[in-house]
Amino acid sequence: MDRIPILKMGPFLLVTIQIDLYDRLALDLEEDLVRMVEKTSAKGVLIDISAVTIVDSFMGRILGNIASMSRLLDAQTVVVGMQPAVAITLVELGLPLNGVSTALDVEKGMALLQSKMIFDEEEEQEEDDTAAN
Amino acid sequence: MTLPLTKDILVVSREQDVVLLRNRVKEHAVKIKMGLVNQTKLLTAASELVRNMLRYGNGGKAIIEVVSSGRINGIRLTFEDQGPGIADIDNAMTDGYSTGKSLGLGLPGTKRLVSEFNIKSKLGEGTTVTIIKWANG
Amino acid sequence: MLVNITSILKNKRTEILELWMKNQLSNPGLADDLISNQDLRSQSADFVNALVNNLNENNIDNPNSSDFDHVIEILGGISISRARQGFSPRETGFFILSLKESFLEILNQEISDVKDLFTQSLRLSRLMDNFTILTFETFIKGREEVIMRQTDEITDISTPVIKVWDGILALPIIGTLDSARTQVVMENLLQEIVITGSSIAILDISGVPTVDSLVAQHLLKAVSATRLMGAECIISGIRPEIAQTIVHLGIDLSQIITKATLASALQYAFKSLRLEVKRSATDNKLFNKTQY
Numbered sequence: 001m002d003r004i005p006i007l008k009m010g011p012f013l014l015v016t017i018q019i020d021l022y023d024r025l026a027l028d029l030e031e032d033l034v035r036m037v038e039k040t041s042a043k044g045v046l047i048d049i050s051a052v053t054i055v056d057s058f059m060g061r062i063l064g065n066i067a068s069m070s071r072l073l074d075a076q077t078v079v080v081g082m083q084p085a086v087a088i089t090l091v092e093l094g095l096p097l098n099g100v101s102t103a104l105d106v107e108k109g110m111a112l113l114q115s116k117m118i119f120d121e122e123e124e125q126e127e128d129d130t131a132a133n
Numbered sequence: 134m135t136l137p138l139t140k141d142i143l144v145v146s147r148e149q150d151v152v153l154l155r156n157r158v159k160e161h162a163v164k165i166k167m168g169l170v171n172q173t174k175l176l177t178a179a180s181e182l183v184r185n186m187l188r189y190g191n192g193g194k195a196i197i198e199v200v201s202s203g204r205i206n207g208i209r210l211t212f213e214d215q216g217p218g219i220a221d222i223d224n225a226m227t228d229g230y231s232t233g234k235s236l237g238l239g240l241p242g243t244k245r246l247v248s249e250f251n252i253k254s255k256l257g258e259g260t261t262v263t264i265i266k267w268a269n270g
Numbered sequence: 271m272l273v274n275i276t277s278i279l280k281n282k283r284t285e286i287l288e289l290w291m292k293n294q295l296s297n298p299g300l301a302d303d304l305i306s307n308q309d310l311r312s313q314s315a316d317f318v319n320a321l322v323n324n325l326n327e328n329n330i331d332n333p334n335s336s337d338f339d340h341v342i343e344i345l346g347g348i349s350i351s352r353a354r355q356g357f358s359p360r361e362t363g364f365f366i367l368s369l370k371e372s373f374l375e376i377l378n379q380e381i382s383d384v385k386d387l388f389t390q391s392l393r394l395s396r397l398m399d400n401f402t403i404l405t406f407e408t409f410i411k412g413r414e415e416v417i418m419r420q421t422d423e424i425t426d427i428s429t430p431v432i433k434v435w436d437g438i439l440a441l442p443i444i445g446t447l448d449s450a451r452t453q454v455v456m457e458n459l460l461q462e463i464v465i466t467g468s469s470i471a472i473l474d475i476s477g478v479p480t481v482d483s484l485v486a487q488h489l490l491k492a493v494s495a496t497r498l499m500g501a502e503c504i505i506s507g508i509r510p511e512i513a514q515t516i517v518h519l520g521i522d523l524s525q526i527i528t529k530a531t532l533a534s535a536l537q538y539a540f541k542s543l544r545l546e547v548k549r550s551a552t553d554n555k556l557f558n559k560t561q562y
Contacts, residue, residue, distance in 0.1 A: 020152050020155065022149050024148060054155060054177055056180040057181060058180075058184060079500075082499050082500070084456075084463075084495075084499065085170045085172070085174075086173060087460060087495040087498040087499050088453070089173045089246065090495075091491045092242075092245050093245065094241070094242045094245070096494040096497070103500035104463070104469060108469065108500065109500070170453065270453070
């Protein structure tokens with residue numbers, strides 16, 4: 001059975017989708033990712049869809065699910081590299097993926113995740129400070 | 134007037150067929166020099182409809198045709214299933230309506246992606262959806 | 271027994287052509303600046319020959335006969351080229367109508383029996399009327415092609431994407447924003463975002479005359495698509511009267527960043543990219559040079 005590989009890069013997980021997903025593959029990815037987030041206590045998930053030519057409502061929902069589930073496990077999800085034609089089609093379809101963060105490429109996505117981590121830490125720091133006082 | 138030029142019939146019964154159908158439609162779209170954005174819209178629409186057919190109609194038949202009207206060419210896709218049919222088509226064509234577990238934007242969203250959209254359904258007999266996407270939009 | 275009208279026309283083709291040329295040239299509306307006499311004569315001769323050669327007693331009553339394919343082809347070619355060259359419909363129509371005049375005049379000379387003359391003139395008139403309609407149809411099609419081409423050109427010209435800074439794109443929209451135009455704008459913008467790796471795009475609508483709910487919807491689509499790509503989209507150039515219409519129509523643009531001017535949008539973009547614009551110190555050499 002085909003599986004989409006998930007790479008661990010420091011506190012982040014990186015998934016590069018190279019082929020057009022059929023349903024089973026996408027559902028497996030959703031499950032694998034959530035397990036990996038839990039196992040590695042990852043702080044962020046990067047999904048690179050630059051090679052994906054079609055995102056229909058099913059795929060869109062999977063992306064949304066991954067983001068929501070990861071958030072419950074305290075990890076941020078960023079979808080990177082969406083093709084212009086895919087973006088236009090999703091908007092026309094009425095599926096603007098509101099709950100999902102996006103970035104132009106893996107590098108910018110990584111930077112975005114890092115800035116979110118720093119932001120989170122600062123917040124925690126502040127909370128600790130107020131608790132100590 | 135819309136004239137059919139080529140015809141290709143595909144039986145859809147498993148979810149892997151979704152990718153197969155997309156590839157077949159893409160071949161035809163490239164052949165008539167459809168632009169990338171319109172291609173993507175057509176393929177996404179096809180994907181939505183074939184998924185509906187699998188979910189609600191237990192699969193069915195997909196017909197891919199290259200059609201011509203005057204000077205422009207286009208792709209016509211017909212999806213036929215023998216499923217339970219849709220009771221209220223007007224309702225099904227409204228944003229936010231769904232009987233299944235989807236997001237409820239299937240049919241109206243799909244309609245926005247294509248140039249022409251036609252749906253016929255009879256309770257207990259099945260549903261036929263026909264869409265056309267012209268090469269220039 | 272009726273007279274054989276096709277043989278009359280065949281025998282008299284030289285006279286017909288001369289008569290037709292005379293008719294055309296006597297028309298005060300002839301655009302002699304657009305076509306030379308010589309070209310006109312060769313066009314006319316081609317057409318008369320094609321018509322007379324293909325005409326027989328059977329097909330004269332059937333303008334849809336395939337015998338006329340060549341005739342129709344020539345006629346179509348003439349009216350399309352005239353449409354492109356800017357002939358008026360009257361001039362183009364006169365081309366074929368004056369041929370009918372010439373035909374009828376020849377018949378009048380050749381047929382003495384009044385009843386016969388009437389019947390034959392009617393048959394020929396019907397055929398020629400059909401060709402006249404065809405001429406106009408093709409003429410209009412030619413004009414439509416010109417319009418279509420110009421529309422495409424305008425759409426291309428009017429949507430330039432400008433790189434104003436590293437990572438910042440600006441797209442001034444001029445004219446009405448319809449759905450076809452939005453598609454072009456979006457495609458250009460998103461493509462440019464990929465090429466330049468820009469993370470902020472400014473859509474400036476100072477040149478858009480009105481914003482109704484449909485235009486607003488198109489703008490929202492462009493903003494959503496930009497966001498999906500991983501970039502941010504700012505709308506600038508919102509004039510006071512446009513702000514008024516937007517609110518009166520109840521259009522919700524609260525989800526997007528809007529600025530009054532391109533300058534303030536740029537300022538916002540600089541800020542979010544953590545860039546600063548500073549006035550240089552006064553002892554700038556260039557400044558001194560212009561002062562003294």
